[in-house]
Amino acid sequence: MKDLEVIRRGTVEILTKDELKKCLRKKRPLRVKFGADPTVPDIHLGHTVVLQKLRQFQDLGHKIIFVIGDFTARIGDPSGRIETRKPLSRKEVLKNARTYQDQVFKILDRKKTQIVFNSVWLDKLTSSDIFNLASKYTVARMLERDDFSLRYRKEHPISIHEFLYPLIQGYDSIVLKADIEIGGTDQKFNMLVGRVLQREYGQKPQVVITIPLLEGTDGIRKMSKTYDNYIGISEPPKEIFGKIMSISDKLMLRYWELVTNISPAELARIKRNLKSGRLHPKEAKKNLAIRIVKMYHSRKAAKEAAEEFEEVFKEKKLPHRIPKVKVSKKKIWVVKLLTISKMAKSSSEARRLIQQGAVTLDGERIIDPEKELTIREGTILKVGKRRFIRIVGK
RNA sequence: GGGCGGAUACCCAAGUGGUUAACGGGGGCAGACUGUAAAUCUGCUGGCGAUGCCUUCGGAGGUUCGAAUCCUUCUCCGCCCA
Numbered sequence: 001m002k003d004l005e006v007i008r009r010g011t012v013e014i015l016t017k018d019e020l021k022k023c024l025r026k027k028r029p030l031r032v033k034f035g036a037d038p039t040v041p042d043i044h045l046g047h048t049v050v051l052q053k054l055r056q057f058q059d060l061g062h063k064i065i066f067v068i069g070d071f072t073a074r075i076g077d078p079s080g081r082i083e084t085r086k087p088l089s090r091k092e093v094l095k096n097a098r099t100y101q102d103q104v105f106k107i108l109d110r111k112k113t114q115i116v117f118n119s120v121w122l123d124k125l126t127s128s129d130i131f132n133l134a135s136k137y138t139v140a141r142m143l144e145r146d147d148f149s150l151r152y153r154k155e156h157p158i159s160i161h162e163f164l165y166p167l168i169q170g171y172d173s174i175v176l177k178a179d180i181e182i183g184g185t186d187q188k189f190n191m192l193v194g195r196v197l198q199r200e201y202g203q204k205p206q207v208v209i210t211i212p213l214l215e216g217t218d219g220i221r222k223m224s225k226t227y228d229n230y231i232g233i234s235e236p237p238k239e240i241f242g243k244i245m246s247i248s249d250k251l252m253l254r255y256w257e258l259v260t261n262i263s264p265a266e267l268a269r270i271k272r273n274l275k276s277g278r279l280h281p282k283e284a285k286k287n288l289a290i291r292i293v294k295m296y297h298s299r300k301a302a303k304e305a306a307e308e309f310e311e312v313f314k315e316k317k318l319p320h321r322i323p324k325v326k327v328s329k330k331k332i333w334v335v336k337l338l339t340i341s342k343m344a345k346s347s348s349e350a351r352r353l354i355q356q357g358a359v360t361l362d363g364e365r366i367i368d369p370e371k372e373l374t375i376r377e378g379t380i381l382k383v384g385k386r387r388f389i390r391i392v393g394k
Numbered sequence: 395g396g397g398c399g400g401a402u403a404c405c406c407a408a409g410u411g412g413u414u415a416a417c418g419g420g421g422g423c424a425g426a427c428u429g430u431a432a433a434u435c436u437g438c439u440g441g442c443g444a445u446g447c448c449u450u451c452g453g454a455g456g457u458u459c460g461a462a463u464c465c466u467u468c469u470c471c472g473c474c475c476a
Contacts, residue, residue: 157472218421219432228422248432282429313430333443349423352438356424370443384423385430 003060007209010053010258012185015192015208023179023207032057033178033206035067035118035169038096043103044230045292046214046223049258051107053182053211058112065176066104068097071119072168103233106296121175122168133167136200137193142166145189170194178206185210186222214258217243219251233296238319240296241305242386244289249281252288260291318380322390327375334359334371341391343383358384 003024007014014020023030034054036047043051054064070093101115125133142163143149151158166189173181173194181191188210195205213222216229223230231243247255253274257267273279286306293302304320311317325341335350337343338359344350351369353359359366360382361373379391 242430245429246431249429250432252431280429282431285429285431309430335443346441347443348441349439351444353424356438358424384425 006056006060007053009264010049010211012210012212013188013208014210015195019205020180020207020209030057030062030179031065031177032062033065033067033173033176033181034183035069035172035181036100037069037073038093038100039073040225041096041099042225042230042232042234043100044223044225044232045255045259046216046230048107048233049214050182050184050211051104052261053209055107055109057180057182058109062112064108064113065178066108066113066115067172067176068100068115068117070094070097070117071122072165106233116176118168118172122171125171130164133171133197134164136197137167139163166190166193167197170197173206174198174201174203177203179204180207180209182209182211184213184222186213212258215251215254217247217251219248231292237293237297237301237305238308240293241289241302241309244292245285245309247285249285252281252285255292256284256288260288260295312386319388322380322388324390324392325381326393327391328393329375331372331374334366334373335369337373337381337391338383341381341389343381343387343389353383 004017004021007020007024008017032054034050058064070090073093073096097117105113143152145166148158148162169190170193172178174197178194178198181194183191188208191206191208191210195208198205215221216223216227217231218227218229221227221229231240233240235243244252244255253267253271256262256270262270270279270284274281274284286309289309290302290306293305308320312319327337327340334354335344335347338350338353339345339347344353354366354369357365357367362376362380363382366373375391375393377391377393381389381391383389
């Protein structure tokens with residue numbers, strides 16, 4: 001069973017493997033469900049882990065059902081307790097969904113993907129449908145979920161509607177007659193609820209496959225927009241490259257494993273060479289960065305990003321493209337310059353940056369926050385290690 | 395319905411009349427070290443042309459020379475018992 005081996009690679013759990021085997025023996029393409037809330041439009045590397053697994057399914061001839069949770073997005077996310085995420089309007093959701101799709105198809109095969117919006121069937125549910133659904137599961141079982149039980153024990157609030165989420169998600173599986181559902185490990189509980197509900201509604205329970213969650217650039221928390229530790233696949237090559245280079249060596253291996261599609265043998269080789277010292281970690285990281293930029297941009301973009309990186313940070317040259325800021329005056333107070341060029345949010349912050357030695361003008365460090373600068377055409381203002389601005393006159 | 399507790403800066407969280415622009419931690423930013431690594435160390439982390447001034451502790455009002463701290467009132471939230 002070669003297919004099984006491909007599917008198994010890089011997963012955390014398959015519930016259950018026997019069921020999966022049986023599924024694969026069927027002579028029809030399997031219906032593989034994956035759900036995403038279009039609350040944020042941008043796809044980051046964390047999402048790509050699961051997307052690549054979906055792609056593998058497509059390559060094996062199966063069908064992906066990509067559920068856009070527009071219904072759930074409009075109601076609000078259960079996990080953000082303190083500030084209930086503000087519900088998105090229909091328009092916003094659609095807009096997000098569209099950009100989402102554009103990005104998703106950088107990885108998925110459009111022809112083998114069916115995109116569905118769950119509001120199509122969820123909007124039609126009547127109260128009695130919902131009551132009926134709710135009767136299929138118990139409070140005790142709900143409290144088995146990690147974060148619920150933790151919150152309950154800590155006497156933190158849990159809203160009733162939060163209990164409804166796993167049920168709704170499970171209901172999606174019923175409507176879609178999912179054979180398999182794939183999600184991050186954080187989705188395990190919800191996906192398992194789907195199994196129970198499918199059985200209640202006379203269906204064969206879906207096989208649940210969990211995928212590891214990718215740590216963000218901080219190396220600790222999962223990659224997420226809310227933690228601002230993400231690398232978006234639509235970011236400029238230079239940004240992606242720079243962000244990859246700043247992750248820790250340990251995390252780098254994780255990215256090699258989960259973000260790229262290298263074979264286990266290749267991964268093992270990299271690990272070996274790193275250990276023996278034949279491969280410098282920085283080189284390995286550079287290769288990784290090139291590879292990832294190539295995946296979402298182009299070979300050329302990757303090469304350029306790598307070259308520029310070396311130039312700017314190793315040879316201390318200037319970046320190729322530097323944003324320009326117009327300054328009409330010849331003489332200007334440093335603090336003013338920093339604030340009008342948006343390099344500092346406030347003049348207090350500008351003063352701080354200056355005092356900390358973060359500001360240089362044409363390579364000369366400015367330490368006096370009272371300094372009046374004489375501006376020449378094309379003067380380069382640098383703040384911190386990586387923020388550059390070219391000053392131009394009228 | 396009854397009882398108790400809470401709302402402080404980006405987040406968590408101390409402070410219960412006076413060196414308090416507000417302890418501490420996280421996060422973030424900057425500097426040093428480096429491989430723009432990571433880890434570590436140090437500093438900063440309300441605003442203002444600024445050795446001073448202004449504004450902040452859920453909202454509004456009040457007491458006081460002086461309030462995040464006391465009083466009144468409003469709003470919101472949580473837990474427990476029924």
